[in-house]
Amino acid sequence: MSRPPETARFADPADPASGARVAAGLARHWRRTRWLTAALLVLWLGATFGIGFFARDLERIHFFGWPLSYYMGAQGSLLIFLLIIGIYALEMRRFDREATSDAAARNDTGAPR
């Protein structure tokens, strides 16, 4: 069984220009996904290896009794991880909605945005 190209799923077969528009919409969606992923990975890198690498320097700062490095390792970084995954889920839901409604709207009206 051969898989149809992705644009075929969203494009309007009656409109010859629709294929290119849908392809552009998908490319935009993928570009935004990659940027979001990269930005969140940078944050992740800081919360894991950054904290670990500079732990001895962060130790001098105190946070409600914890040395900051211990607090980050035990709780703070974990909260950042939750935040990263939460933001990703919400933002991607928005990206998906916009991309699919884009495709649908364009197919309905046939007008370029």
Next chain:
Amino acid sequence: MPWRRALSRRLTFIYGWYTFGLVLFIVALGLAERAGLPRAWIGYAFLVGTIGLYAIIGIISRTADVAEYYVAGRRVPALFNGMATAADWMSAATFIAMAGSLYSQGFGGSATAPGGLAYIMGWTGGYCLVALLLAPYLRKFGQYTIPDFFGARYEGHAARLLAAGAAIMCSFTYLVAQIFGVGLITTQLTGVPFELGMFLGLGGVLVCSFLGGMKAVTWTQVAQYIILIIAYLLPVVWLSVKHTGTPVPQLAYGRVLEKVGAREEALTRDKSEIEVRRLWQERAQADRERIAQLPQSQELERARLQSHREELRAADAPIAEIQAADRALKSFPRDAEGARALWARDAARVAPRAAPPLKTAEAFPGADEAARSRARNNFLALMFCLMMGTAGLPHVLMRYYTTPSVGEARESVFWSLFFIFLLYCTAPALAVLVKYDIYTSLVGSQYAHLPAWVAQWSHIDGGSLLSIIDINHDNVVQLAEISINPDIIVLATPEIAGLPYVVSGLVAAGGLAAALSTADGLLLTISNALSHDFYYRVVHPEASSERRVTISKILLMVVALTAAYVASRKIADILDLVSTAFSLAASAFFPALVLGIFWKRANKWGACAGMLAGAGVTLFYMASTQPWLRGVFHIAGPAQLWWDIQPISAGVFGVPVGLATIVIVSLLTPPPGGEAMRLVEMIRAPEAEPLAPDTEAQAMLK
């Protein structure tokens, strides 16, 4: 979507009542204990009650349908899938050993034994990689197993079989560790022999995954999560009320950590502590001297024991003393080699006790800058392996096939981490509170008035778990006189906190739930790799769906029994097995999975070569440095470490080698075909239209 909301509501209702029932069960046992129910009975009640419950869930959810058996019909709501993943994920090592590691290793352990917070950050940080790089794409791909993805993306049987082989290898190693844990906990709970305990626990796993596959395992794992989180939190909340006055240990233990730090300072300078440490130092020194004077020292010691016994006999000493002298003589080695082993063991056990107390909150302690940076590098390397391993272990990734949509897969990773977080942010609190309790109420107390839990635990297994010796004969307990096996910290917490025995039983049942839920997920991964990827996809593609499920069930049984057999041989300890599994999963799966999604040019040659090279480097490093694997492969001579990285983090070499190999080999060979390109476009594209109403209705009826 109405059916999804209706299903979530029904599940909330069912698990709400289940939690209520569980609390009633605990309270009833507590009342029975007050009325005089013996401890052994409480243990049996927890063992039979929980395993029976898992079996009942298995029987209710029995199925022979392929989609139900492999991916629970793909309709597990995000929240419940998160709970099931959390239970799947948190193993005996997390539940039993992690807080102990934080207790004994402090921030991050040493250069030779990294640990501590590396486990906390590594085992949660990995979920960012799962969420951002893998779970939504695998869900969009929407097949049954992880090797399925390799087969489709990397065009053909070679990558699929390699992936299935790697999945079996790392899951099996991990499974052996879980079954080992099941045996230990069952023995602890009821006092039955280790082998019998192992098979009793295994029975519970088998009924569940054998009858209902992923569907039964999912609903059992949700039930197991509820048990294990209650069991973990209850004693810590109690300790927190006792020491801080608030029932939220996660917020309050910062102040306790400060006090622990002050106490550590005082104990480092305390005169009698220093004296006790000196005595240990002398004992280790004496051991080393006797080893140096072998073989004469062995004969001398033997003669000394003999004459001691004769003296006692001649003096008509009490019979118990004569018997003790007899035993000492009998157990003393008859040759120089035996004596060398005995004294070396003793020196190794005693030497660490001569060191001043570890500073819990200090990151990477060390004599000089070089030692500190070695400790830091090992900490970071361990964290790296644990994170990449999390994002590579097939039994976790597989769980994200079971959600109804890609969006729910993303939310489900959030819920997974949330439910894991509840336990993980409590573990350091537990370690710090227990430490405070021991530093303040046990250290400095009189030997005549030791707490009851000390007496109980020091009787188990000849004092190997807990021993307190008044080495300076001052009748007062010094910190350096206490030797505590970190693995008992969690199990002993209820008794340390002064809670009734029913809570100890609950904690053991929670540990059992953690081990069993992970074992369930691993068993399914292995038997699916064998039945779906080897048998159905490669050997016999025309097999009917009933036949596939039947084969899978038979293989499940065989795998479980094999793992039990290997576990009963006790070849390595739990931590070694777990770290082996993580490093292997990290180096075999992570590079090929991520590049398969994010780099279209990656092809089958690159993926196969990369998986082999990555796993090969990891295995080679472990085999040449890890003591138990060196034993398996009969490797002699001193271990050569690369950049002072411990074997526990072997994956830190395997992952980059795997990544580089995939890139280089892919670029040297032709690009992948159109079908694989279209697959990549498909998994990257936004989710298509939601399910049509009639499919919803059908799903609801199932």
